[in-house]
Amino acid sequence: MKDLSVLNKHKKIVDGVQMDMFENxxxxNxxxxxxxxxxxxxxxxxxxxxxxxQHRGVTRNTIEEAYxxxxxxxxxYLPKS
Structure with a gap:
């Protein structure tokens, strides 16, 4: 099996959460x-x-309120980096 440490080095992982998933x-669609x-x-x-x-907010009337x-x-919920 390949050593995946090279791939993991490029990922920004904090407290078990891959932070770049939330920054993209x-x-x-x-x-x-x-x-x-x-x-x-x-x-x-x-x-x-x-x-x-999964964490969800309440239903809002506008997109801006939901954002x-x-x-x-x-x-x-996201760990501090």
């Missing part, structure tokens, strides 16, 4: 324009998955 831009903000019925909801645990929730979830 959103996917090309993202319709809201914000990473981690999704359409939910008649509103928008923020979500983040850290160490296999503010996403930033709050990042501050709460």
């Amino acid at each position: 831009r959103h996917n090309k 993202n319709t809201t324009g914000y990473k981690g903000v999704y359409k939910h019925h008649s509103g928008y909801i923020a979500g983040i998955c850290v160490k296999g645990v 503010a929730d996403r930033l709050a979830l990042e501050r709460k």
Whole structure:
């Protein structure tokens, strides 16, 4: 088996969380324009998955409010680098 330490050296891992996954831009099929903000019925909801645990905010009326929730979830659940 190959030594994966070369690949892991390029990843920014803090407390078991790969931080560069949260720093990249959103996917090309993202319709809201914000990473981690999704359409939910008649509103928008923020979500983040850290160490296999899904965390979600409440449903908001605007995308901007949901994105503010996403930033709050990042501050709460992501380890400090």
